[in-house]
Amino acid sequence: MRVFNFAAGPATLPLAVLEQAKNEMTDWQGSGMSVMEVSHRSKAFVAVAQAAENDLRELMAIPANYKVLFLQGGATGQFTAIPLNIATSDSIAAYVNTGQWSKKAIVEAKRHCKVEVVADEAASNYSTVPAASALRVPAGAAYFHYTPNETIGGVEFSYVPDTGSVPLVADFSSSILSRPIDVSKFGIIYAGAQKNIGPSGLCVVIVRDDLLGRARAGTPPIWDYDAMAKDGSMLNTPPTFGIYMAGLVFQWLKREGGLAAIGERNRRKAEMLYKAIDESGYYKNPVARDGRSWMNVPFTIPNPDLEKTFVAEAAQAGLANLEGHRSVGGMRASIYNAMPVAGVEALIAFMQDFQRRHG
Numbered sequence: 001m002r003v004f005n006f007a008a009g010p011a012t013l014p015l016a017v018l019e020q021a022k023n024e025m026t027d028w029q030g031s032g033m034s035v036m037e038v039s040h041r042s043k044a045f046v047a048v049a050q051a052a053e054n055d056l057r058e059l060m061a062i063p064a065n066y067k068v069l070f071l072q073g074g075a076t077g078q079f080t081a082i083p084l085n086i087a088t089s090d091s092i093a094a095y096v097n098t099g100q101w102s103k104k105a106i107v108e109a110k111r112h113c114k115v116e117v118v119a120d121e122a123a124s125n126y127s128t129v130p131a132a133s134a135l136r137v138p139a140g141a142a143y144f145h146y147t148p149n150e151t152i153g154g155v156e157f158s159y160v161p162d163t164g165s166v167p168l169v170a171d172f173s174s175s176i177l178s179r180p181i182d183v184s185k186f187g188i189i190y191a192g193a194q195k196n197i198g199p200s201g202l203c204v205v206i207v208r209d210d211l212l213g214r215a216r217a218g219t220p221p222i223w224d225y226d227a228m229a230k231d232g233s234m235l236n237t238p239p240t241f242g243i244y245m246a247g248l249v250f251q252w253l254k255r256e257g258g259l260a261a262i263g264e265r266n267r268r269k270a271e272m273l274y275k276a277i278d279e280s281g282y283y284k285n286p287v288a289r290d291g292r293s294w295m296n297v298p299f300t301i302p303n304p305d306l307e308k309t310f311v312a313e314a315a316q317a318g319l320a321n322l323e324g325h326r327s328v329g330g331m332r333a334s335i336y337n338a339m340p341v342a343g344v345e346a347l348i349a350f351m352q353d354f355q356r357r358h359g
């Protein structure tokens with residue numbers, strides 16, 4: 001039986017996509033092979049990768065002066081690739097620290113350039129987003145990095161920072177494709193696939209042309225955006241199955257009405273869940289209201305001893321993977337694009353029932 005899977009990543013995928021992949025698994029497009037068994041350089045597979053790129057461009061309205069790269073090494077690989085590509089060891093890079101993924105990005109960047117943390121939400125225990133007016137952009141910075149959605153803390157920017165001529169770099173791993181964004185405001189957008197795109201093993205990087213060709217000497221070619229762009233992300237064997245699956249997800253998103261429609265559905269899902277939490281007098285979400293994530297919703301109950309019971313009973317009821325991140329405890333519901341409204345409704349009904357029995 002298929003369950004509602006609230007995991008933070010790898011995360012739930014659209015059932016229609018899984019069914020299609022299943023149907024095509026052993027005989028893809030009449031080839032007598034699965035897509036995993038064909039050459040990445042074959043006409044048929046190159047067409048898959050091209051279609052995936054075209055559909056992503058259409059969904060996000062990516063301007064022509066941006067390259068779309070299909071890389072490996074996850075978002076974590078990009079923590080290193082970014083300074084190698086667009087900073088020197090003497091450059092200053094500005095970072096906003098809104099939680100655990102920001103921190104990891106900062107740790108890696110510090111190994112490769114000078115980091116200036118221009119806003120740090122430590123004082124609120126990372127339950128807030130800095131005000132737009134509080135962001136300083138150091139003159140001459142090589143780039144300005146932030147994490148639009150902190151997957152662990154459940155904190156999301158409701159605005160895009162204005163960094164003037166300093167390239168804006170964003171780790172969109174857990175919120176890419178969740179609502180429309182204006183790509184032209186960014187220098188680099190990157191996202192590991194396993195939250196809102198497809199299976200793990202693929203990392204999507206969207207990079208503005210003027211940031212290509214600047215990698216420092218010694219940058220490995222697979223981390224060099226320019227080298228990868230020139231080879232159509234096929235300088236080495238790409239994660240072919242991941243690209244195929246991402247392509248199916250992009251087609252599904254188009255059938256669902258694109259990012260405006262998905263964004264509206266995500267807003268509704270999040271509003272329903274936060275309302276149920278806020279009005280319960282039992283569940284609590286620690287995040288400031290203007291920083292609440294549409295994708296990852298952490299919540300607690302008054303008696304932490306009951307958390308294990310909550311998670312176990314929820315799993316019994318077909319609501320899987322609701323335990324909070326190991327570093328913060330509590331519960332967390334990740335409600336990415338592929339989580340249907342019915343999944344959120346079922347979660348709310350379970351939460352109300354649990355409260356009646358234990359509250």
Ligand SMILES: *Cc1c(COP(=O)(O)O)cnc(C)c1O
Nearest residue numbers: 074075076101151171173174192
């Ligand atoms: C999951 C996640 C990462 C790490 O992704 P990997 O693909 O495991 O490297 C980085 N940043 C954010 C915001 C994430 O959600």
